[in-house]
Amino acid sequence: MTPDALIQAVELEKRYGSVVALNGVSFGIHDGITGILGENGAGKSTAIKIFLGLLQPTSGRAIVLGEDASRSVEVRAKLGYMPEHDCLPTRVSAAEFLTHLAEVSGLPPERARTRAADTLRHVGLFEERYRAIGGYSTGMKQRVKLAQALVHDPRIVLLDEPTAGLDPAGREEMLDLVRKTHREFGISILFSSHLMSDVERTCDRIIVLQGGLLVQAGEVTDFTTETETVFVEVDDRADALIAELEARGITVVAEAGGLNLHGTDDSIYDEVRDALVAAGAPLRRMAPRRRALTELFARDGETLVVGGDE
Amino acid sequence: MSDGHATTLDEAGRTTEGTVFDIGYQRYSGPREGRHRARVAVFKDGIRIALGIGRGGRAKILPWTFIGLLVGIGFILALVAGAALRIAGPEGLEQLPTHSDFYGIASIFFFVFAAVVAPDLLCSDRRHGVINLYLVRPLTGVDYVVARWSAFMVVALGVAWAPQFVLLVGRLMGHPDPGGYFSENWTDVPHILLSGAALAAYMTTLAMLVAAFTKRRAYAAVFLVGLFVISTPFTAGLSTEIEGPVGQWISMFNLSNIPVHVNDMIFGEVSGVTSEAPARELGNTLLLVWYSAWVLIPGAILVERYRRLTP
Numbered sequence: 001m002t003p004d005a006l007i008q009a010v011e012l013e014k015r016y017g018s019v020v021a022l023n024g025v026s027f028g029i030h031d032g033i034t035g036i037l038g039e040n041g042a043g044k045s046t047a048i049k050i051f052l053g054l055l056q057p058t059s060g061r062a063i064v065l066g067e068d069a070s071r072s073v074e075v076r077a078k079l080g081y082m083p084e085h086d087c088l089p090t091r092v093s094a095a096e097f098l099t100h101l102a103e104v105s106g107l108p109p110e111r112a113r114t115r116a117a118d119t120l121r122h123v124g125l126f127e128e129r130y131r132a133i134g135g136y137s138t139g140m141k142q143r144v145k146l147a148q149a150l151v152h153d154p155r156i157v158l159l160d161e162p163t164a165g166l167d168p169a170g171r172e173e174m175l176d177l178v179r180k181t182h183r184e185f186g187i188s189i190l191f192s193s194h195l196m197s198d199v200e201r202t203c204d205r206i207i208v209l210q211g212g213l214l215v216q217a218g219e220v221t222d223f224t225t226e227t228e229t230v231f232v233e234v235d236d237r238a239d240a241l242i243a244e245l246e247a248r249g250i251t252v253v254a255e256a257g258g259l260n261l262h263g264t265d266d267s268i269y270d271e272v273r274d275a276l277v278a279a280g281a282p283l284r285r286m287a288p289r290r291r292a293l294t295e296l297f298a299r300d301g302e303t304l305v306v307g308g309d310e
Numbered sequence: 311m312s313d314g315h316a317t318t319l320d321e322a323g324r325t326t327e328g329t330v331f332d333i334g335y336q337r338y339s340g341p342r343e344g345r346h347r348a349r350v351a352v353f354k355d356g357i358r359i360a361l362g363i364g365r366g367g368r369a370k371i372l373p374w375t376f377i378g379l380l381v382g383i384g385f386i387l388a389l390v391a392g393a394a395l396r397i398a399g400p401e402g403l404e405q406l407p408t409h410s411d412f413y414g415i416a417s418i419f420f421f422v423f424a425a426v427v428a429p430d431l432l433c434s435d436r437r438h439g440v441i442n443l444y445l446v447r448p449l450t451g452v453d454y455v456v457a458r459w460s461a462f463m464v465v466a467l468g469v470a471w472a473p474q475f476v477l478l479v480g481r482l483m484g485h486p487d488p489g490g491y492f493s494e495n496w497t498d499v500p501h502i503l504l505s506g507a508a509l510a511a512y513m514t515t516l517a518m519l520v521a522a523f524t525k526r527r528a529y530a531a532v533f534l535v536g537l538f539v540i541s542t543p544f545t546a547g548l549s550t551e552i553e554g555p556v557g558q559w560i561s562m563f564n565l566s567n568i569p570v571h572v573n574d575m576i577f578g579e580v581s582g583v584t585s586e587a588p589a590r591e592l593g594n595t596l597l598l599v600w601y602s603a604w605v606l607i608p609g610a611i612l613v614e615r616y617r618r619l620t621p
Contacts, residue, residue: 052446073448077342081446087439091365103351104447106342115338122335132366148443153338185335 005030005063006156006188007051012060014046014212021046023212024060029156033182033189035199035220038209044192045084047209048158051190052081065155077106080149080157080187084164087145090134094125094144097133098151105152112151119151122185123177139170146177156188157181163198175202229289230268233258237281244275260289348449349457356431356461376423377469383416384473388480395484409498410577412474413509414570414584418538420513421566423469424462425534428517429527431458437525441619451616455522459612463514470506478502505573511605512569519608522615542566549588561589562597568604571597 005028014022022043038044049055050062053069053076062069065078089097095116102112120129123143128136133144142162149157162178163171179202181187193199199206200220208216216223234241238259245252245261248271253260261268269286276283315329357363362370387407394402407415432455435441444454478498485491520537521530542564549561561567570584575594584590589597 054445073450074344075448076446077344077448079446081443083439083442085439085442087442089434089438089440091369096364100351100355101443101447104348104444104449106344106347106448107338108341108343108347111338111340118336152342152447186337 006065007190008061008063009047009050010061010063012047012050012062013058014043014050014055015058020212022050022057022209025209025212025214026060027207027214027217029188029190029207030205031188032204033178033191033202035203035206036190036192036209037194037196037199037206039194041211042209043212044194044209045160048081048160048190048192051158052076052079077152078155080152080154082145082149082157082159082162084161084192086141088133088141091132093130094120094133094136094147095129097144098148101148102151107152115151115153119147122150122180123147124173138165139167139173142166142170142174143177146174146181150181150185150187154187156190158190158192160192161194162191163193163195171198178202228262230261230263230272231258231285231287231289232261232272232283233285234276234281235284237279240279241275241281244279245272248275250275258285345448345453348447349453352444352449352454352457353461356458357465359431359434360427360462360465373423373427373465376419376427377472380416380419380423380469380473381476382473383419384412384476385480387412388477388484391477391481392484395481395486407582408579409474409477409502410505410573410579411581412477413470413505413573414581416473417509417566417570417583418542420466420470420509421538422535424466424513424517425538426531427465428462428514429521429524429530429534431462432518432521433525433527433530437527445619451619452613455518455612455616459514459518459609462518463510466510466514467506470510471502474502474506501577505569505576508572508576508601509569512601515605515608515612516565519612522612538565546587550586553588558588558592561587562592562600564589565604568601572601 007029009025009027011024011026012022013020013024025043025047036044036047046055050057051064051069053064053071053073056070064072065075067075069075092100098116098119099109099112102115103109107115117126117129120126123146125140125143125147128140133141136144142165146159146162149159159178163174166174175198178189178191182189191199191203203220205219206217206223207214232241238254242252242254242259245259250268250271251262253262261272263271272286315327317325317327320326359365359369361373391406394406398405413420435444441454445451481495482488482491517530517534520534521527524530524533545560545564549557549564551557552560564587567584567587567589570581571587571589571594574580574584574590575598580590
C-alpha cells in the first residue's frame with residue numbers, strides 16, 4: 001500500500017457469478033489527474049463503483065481517503081462523481097438542482113446556494129443557471145454533470161467517460177475544464193475513458209485495465225518517452241531530401257506532414273543538416289519524436305497490446 | 311478597462327473608479343453536516359416535488375387540484391352544517407355527515423391524490439438517473455426512501471387533516487354556542503388527527519411501494535387507481551353474494567375500506583361506507599392487525615428494495 005494514495009485498491013476482486021469483473025487488482029490513485037483506461041468490460045466502472053461504495057467487492061479492499069469504501073458512508077461527502085449516463089432532472093433549474101445536491105452532500109442551505117452559483121460560474125453556466133435543465137444542450141448538460149460533482153468541493157472527483165456524446169468542440173471544452181479542475185481548483189481527478197487521446201492530453205498518470213486485470217500503471221510521460229526517431233518537416237524539395245538521406249544510409253519513412261528518420265545517436269542531426277544543404281530543402285521543423293499512447297496500445301486482433309515497440 | 315479596473319465620470323463630472331476582482335475558485339472550508347443534512351435535504355425536496363414548488367405550472371396542477379377538491383368537500387359540508395344549524399337547530403346537525411363519515415366519503419379522492427402525486431417522488435429520480443447522484447453522497451438507499459416516504463407522509467397528513475378542520479371550524483362558526491359545541495365535541499380533534507394519520511400512512515406506503523417498482527409515474531398512477539377503483543366494487547359485490555367467512559375475507563380485500571375500518575374504531579362510530587361491509591363481523595382486533603399488515607409489510611418491502619438498490 002502507498003501511504004499517500006488518495007484511493008488504494010488492494011487485491012480488489014469483483015465477481016458476478018462466473019463473470020470476473022475485477023481480478024485481484026492493486027493500484028493507488030494519487031494527487032493529480034489519473035486516467036483509468038480500458039475497453040468496455042475492462043472493469044473501469046466496476047472499480048469506480050467500488051470506490052464510491054456502491055458495490056461491495058467480492059474480496060480485497062478499497063481504501064478511499066483512509067477509509068474503507070464499503071463501510072463508510074460519510075467519506076462520500078469528500079468525493080465527487082460524474083456518471084457517464086444521463087443523471088439530470090428536466091424540470092428544475094441548474095441553480096436549484098446544484099443547491100439541492102450540495103445540501104445532500106452535507107452543506108448548510110445558505111452555503112449550498114452560494115457554492116451552487118460559484119460552481120456554475122466556473123463551468124460557464126452562470127448566465128443560464130435559472131433555466132430548466134431540460135432545455136440545455138448536450139454540452140451544457142455535461143457541464144451541469146461536472147458542476148454537481150464539484151459543488152461540495154470534494155477532495156477527489158471520479159469522472160466516468162466525461163467526453164461521451166460530445167462533438168469535438170464540446171470535447172475540447174470538457175477536457176479544458178477537467179484540467180482546470182485540478183490545476184486551478186486543486187481537486188484530484190480519476191478520469192475513466194476508453195479514448196486514449198483524451199487520457200494522453202489530460203492525465204498525469206494512467207492505469208490500464210483489461211479483462212479485469214491491471215496491465216499497466218505509471219506516469220503518462222513514462223509511456224510517451226522520446227523514441228529513436230527524428231521528425232523532419234520541410235517546406236519544399238522533400239523528394240530531394242529523401243534521396244540525400246537515403247544516400248547517407250538513413251532509413252526514411254514519409255508520413256503526412258513530414259519524414260521520420262531512424263537514428264541511434266546524435267550523429268543523425270549532422271547527417272540531416274548536410275542532407276538539407278545538399279538537397280536545398282528549407283527546414284521548417286526538426287525534433288525528436290515522442291510516442292503517442294495510441295501507438296503503445298495498438299490493437300492486435302481482439303487483444304489490447306500494451307507497451308509494444310514501434 | 312483592463313485587469314478589471316475602470317474609471318468613469320459620473321453625472322456631476324466627478325471621476326469614479328472601480329475594480330472588479332476575479333477571486334477565482336474558492337475551496338469550501340465551512341461546516342459539513344453529513345448524513346443528517348442529506349436526509350433533511352431529500353425530505354424537503356420531496357415536499358417540494360409533491361406540491362410542485364419550484365417547478366413549472368403543470369407540476370402544480372395535479373396536487374393542488376386534489377387539495378382544492380378535498381378542502382372543497384370539507385368546506386361544502388361545513389356550509390351545509392351551518393345552514394342546517396340555522397334552519398333546524400342542533401337536531402338538524404345530527405342528520406348530516408360527521409367527522410367520522412368524512413374519510414369514508416372522500417377516501418377515493420385521497421387514494422387518487424396519492425396515486426398521481428406520490429410516484430413523482432420516486433419514479434422520476436430513477437427514470438432520469440438522479441438516484442445515481444444521491445447514492446454517491448453521504449446517504450444510503452434506505453435514508454433516501456425513508457426521507458421521501460416521510461415527505462409524502464407530511465403532505466398526506468396535511469391533505470387529510472385540512473378538510474376535517476375546515477369542517478370543524480364550519481360547525482363551530484355555525485353553532486349558536488361555539489364554546490359549548492367545542493366542549494361537547496373536543497374529542498373530535500384527537501380522533502381527526504389519529505384517523506387522518508392512519509389514512510395517510512396507508513395511502514403513502516402503498517403508493518410509494520408501487521412507485522418503487524416502475525420508473526414511469528403514469529404506470530404507477532394507473533396501477534394504483536385501477537387497484538382501488540376495481541377492488542372496491544369487485545370485493546363489495548362478491549362479499550355480499552358469498553356469505554360467511556369467505557365473504558368476510560373477500561370484504562377484507564376492499565382496499566378503500568381498510569383505513570376506514572380503523573377510522574370507525576377511532577371515532578367509535580360506523581361510517582356509511584363500512585356499515586354494510588361483512589369484514590366488520592371479523593372484529594376490530596383482526597381489522598387492526600389487517601390494517602397494520604397493509605402498512606408494515608409494504609413498508610418493509612419498500613425499504614428492502616432501496617437497501618439493495620445500486621446505480
